[in-house]
Amino acid sequence: MGDLIYSVEPFAEAMSEWDEAAVNTWIHKLLFRECIHPLALAFPITGERLIIQIYAENGTTSPAKRNLETAVARSYEEFSAVFPDTSVLSRKGNEELGSDFFLLIGRMGINQLYDLLQREAIEGKYKGTATIFSTKDRWDLHTYLLKAIFALEPKNKAVLTTIVERDIHDLRYSSECFNAVNNVLGNVFSGLQYLPVLVSQVEGANRPIKSELLSYVQALEKAELGSGDMPALTPLTTAEVRAYSGVLTALNPHLNSFKVSRFNGYNLQIDENGLVITNATTDTARVINLTPEVTSNIRSSLRYVTEPTG
Numbered sequence: 001m002g003d004l005i006y007s008v009e010p011f012a013e014a015m016s017e018w019d020e021a022a023v024n025t026w027i028h029k030l031l032f033r034e035c036i037h038p039l040a041l042a043f044p045i046t047g048e049r050l051i052i053q054i055y056a057e058n059g060t061t062s063p064a065k066r067n068l069e070t071a072v073a074r075s076y077e078e079f080s081a082v083f084p085d086t087s088v089l090s091r092k093g094n095e096e097l098g099s100d101f102f103l104l105i106g107r108m109g110i111n112q113l114y115d116l117l118q119r120e121a122i123e124g125k126y127k128g129t130a131t132i133f134s135t136k137d138r139w140d141l142h143t144y145l146l147k148a149i150f151a152l153e154p155k156n157k158a159v160l161t162t163i164v165e166r167d168i169h170d171l172r173y174s175s176e177c178f179n180a181v182n183n184v185l186g187n188v189f190s191g192l193q194y195l196p197v198l199v200s201q202v203e204g205a206n207r208p209i210k211s212e213l214l215s216y217v218q219a220l221e222k223a224e225l226g227s228g229d230m231p232a233l234t235p236l237t238t239a240e241v242r243a244y245s246g247v248l249t250a251l252n253p254h255l256n257s258f259k260v261s262r263f264n265g266y267n268l269q270i271d272e273n274g275l276v277i278t279n280a281t282t283d284t285a286r287v288i289n290l291t292p293e294v295t296s297n298i299r300s301s302l303r304y305v306t307e308p309t310g
Contacts (some may be wrong), residue, residue: 189293266280
């Protein structure tokens with residue numbers, strides 16, 4: 001490792017011949033001391049971006065890729081063990097170190113850290129710790145932990161659901177939790193049960209929440225209902241339909257607040273025949289039948305609606 005290498009591609013090729021101990025040592029120095037020797041680059045690059053580039057150069061599966069995953073996992077375990085006093089490891093702050101680690105864990109799919117991250121998510125270990133990307137009152141390091149764990153292969157969906165149902169009420173975490181409901185814990189129809197929570201947060205919220213809701217409605221418009229293996233349920237009552245209609249009425253103005261050329265917004269309504277999504281841009285309407293799955297999710301959502309359902 002004595003000769004200097006001046007670009008990422010040949011360095012990644014050389015690293016593929018290193019043993020696990022050598023990779024671990026180099027990753028540790030990069031993340032905690034910002035030392036990239038024997039790599040010498042003519043441009044600045046963050047440790048997280050550099051590792052991702054090297055990782056991408058090593059194919060889909062290889063011993064080199066596994067060595068990188070193991071090295072990042074070991075360095076994270078060191079960081080976690082001494083947090084919040086990580087100054088013993090690095091002069092970089094927790095904000096930068098933590099953000100780098102969680103982005104790496106999620107993008108590299110380091111599933112060996114799943115159990116540790118799940119415990120830390122339950123504990124709320126990183127709540128209130130700012131990141132380099134945001135202020136404390138918008139996102140924090142717990143947000144990035146959630147990004148990471150939701151990107152891994154879920155071991156226990158019941159535990160993740162408990163975390164989601166606790167954290168989705170906090171604006172710092174609601175987008176990550178809502179995405180997990182739709183993409184990890186269930187499907188796009190699962191989001192119907194948490195829609196009242198996001199709608200309640202959207203007034204005065206940052207634009208990403210509005211964008212999240214618009215993306216969700218667009219996905220819902222295109223989604224195909226499953227064949228349906230749930231048992232038949234009692235149809236929604238008039239009071240239940242009225243309560244969910246109130247949620248959609250509150251949502252609709254926000255779906256029409258985007259000033260984008262050739263975009264005329266959406267309008268959502270519900271009655272005893274189904275959930276209707278009207279696309280004003282294409283002048284089309286999609287009717288989602290109140291199948292047992294849809295009915296169950298809507299009924300479950302009403303615990304977050306203040307109007308009595310009778």
